[in-house]
Amino acid sequence: MELIKSNDASVTFAEPTTAAxxxxxxFSCIYVDNQKQNFVSCDTCKDILHHKSIDGTSSMMKHFRSCEKNSINNNNESLTINEYFSSLKTRSVPTRSKKKVLNATVELVAMDxxxxxxxxxxxxxxLAQTIFDVGQELSKSQNINVSDLLPHPTTVSRNIDRLFISRKSQLISLCQNIKSYAIVVDFWTESHSGVSFCGISFHFLNEELQLYAFILGCYPYDRDNQSSSQIRQFVDAKLLEFDLSLENSKFVVTDNENKMKSCFKEPCIRIxxxxxxxxxxxxxxFTSVTLEKISVNCDLVQEMFDYIRKIVSHVRRTHKQSKLPRKLxxxxxxxxxxxxxxxxVFLTVFDDLVGVLDRTFLDDYMLIDKDLLEHVCSFLGPxxxxxxxxxxxxxxTIYKVLPLRQCLINRCTIHQDDHDGIRQIKTFL
Structure with a gap:
């Protein structure tokens, strides 16, 4: 290096006589007193690189692409044949790396x-191969076939239970240290199979008052009946798996059906x-004629809503969605x-429906009061x-309930210029 810096006459540069x-x-080879050295010089930036014939040209190619003076113009130059075709040789993927990808893949299918x-x-x-190739261009590492890196779907499926057991164990440890929390319980029945399910989630605040929520599970209900006592026993058993129990200081959030009110009367605080x-x-x-033997008296909007549901069902069933700017x-x-x-959504495509409907449903369409529809959508927006x-x-969000409730009550105030259908909605609500 000192000889080169001092422009010593003994140092000469020459192109290689044979280069594949x-x-x-x-690059140029470096000679000292006509003896070839294990160094080469970059013709662009004059940097010196260590090089032996057995090393190949990978380090030289890497330097050439990253050369500061050359990188500005690299994007506009044609790729060489070596850059177009990557090496067909691949190396095996380390077990540790494959395990990392396996765990990430299991979490992918579970979380998404x-x-x-x-x-x-x-x-x-x-997609994965493309991402990997881009990474190789940046790192200049050896080629790796991404198919060798990804686990087989069967392998992923076999690891789902392992991931579940691991995460459940972590959640149990977390639950044991939480003294104040709330449980959300919801029941529903799958219409086709008739199987009932119970969903339970766990909520708490940390020391920084950040809200955390975890889904404990979605469980098929396997008790003999759905009496309040049976439901309570079922929920208590599922909570016990996480070392959780309902006490007077614990909160439970449920819907407002009488059965759920009876289930969680005590010893807990139901909200x-x-x-x-x-x-x-x-x-x-929009759907009930009477409620607790009292007439709902929303005939105008219910009639309009029935027409809309018929038309929506017809359009979706006859595959005419593609003719509309938006899916009903x-x-x-x-x-x-x-x-x-x-x-x-129906209102946004209201004018486009004329060219889609046949005569039968066009008659129903003509019976829909667009002015009432606009008023109803505007009223329900808040x-x-x-x-x-x-x-x-x-x-x-519990602190928001009362002010937002009052806001909606104020919105239900009847005005003289209200449409008759809006008056019916406001009166009922």
Whole structure:
């Protein structure tokens, strides 16, 4: 290096006489007193690299691509044949690396609810290989076939139980140290199979008042009946698996059905779900004729909603969705404020439906009062906002219930210029 810096006459640079790699076009061999040295010089930046013939040209290629003076223009130059075609030689993947990928894949299918076959699909392999190739371009490491790295779907499925046991053990350890918490319990029945399920989640605040929520499980209900005592025993048994129990200082959030009220009268503090109560009122408004033997008296909006549901069902069943700018949404009683979602989407494509419907459903379409539909969607918009506000799972929302409730009560004040259908909704709510 000192001889080169001092421009000593004994140091000379020369191109290699025989060179298989095109990268030699950018490097020169170094000679001292006509004796070839184990060093080469970059023709662009004049940096000196250690080089032996047995080492190959990988270090030279890496330097050439990262050369500061050359990198500015590299993007505009044509790729050499060596850059176009990567080496076909691959090396085996270390066991430790494969285990890391296996664990990440198991968590992928578990957390994102994906099929085990996901990692075996051509599209996924292509994506993973592309990402890996990009990483190789940056690191200049040896080629690795990504298929050798990914576990087989069967291997993933066999590790799901292992992951579940591990995570459950961690959650049990966490639950043992939490003194104040709330449990959310929900029951529902799958319509096709008739099987009932119980969902239980666990919520608590840490010392920094950050809200944490964990789903303990979604369990098939296997008791003889659904009496309040049987349901309570079922829930207590599932909580006991996590060393949890309901006491006078523990909170339980449930819907407002009489059965759930009876289940959790004591020894715990039951809090009725405000969103469930609000949703049930909206559901009755559009689907029920009577409630506790009292007439709902929302005929105008219920008639309109029936026409909308018929048209939506027809369009979806006859595969005419592609002719509309937006997909119509079927009504679902399990979806909070489901009537609003169905009507609001229907309103956005209202004018486009004329060219899609046949004569039978076009008659129903003509009976829908668009002005009433616009008023109903406008009126229900704040209800949707309140539901979303109370549905936050990142921080407590119980302190918002009363002010938001009062806000909705104020919105139900009847005005002289209200549409008759809106008057009916406000009166019922």
């Amino acid at each position: 790699s095109l990268v030699w076009r950018n 609810n994906r099929a085990f076959e996901l990692v075996g699909g051509n599209g996924f392999i292509n 009725g779900c405000s969103i469930h109560y609000l949703n049930k009122q909206l559901e009755h408004c 949404q079927s009504y679902s009683y399990t979806r909070f404020n489901g009537a609003f979602l169905t009507m609001n 209800f949707e906002e309140v539901i979303n506000e109370l549905s936050c799972d990142k921080k407590p």
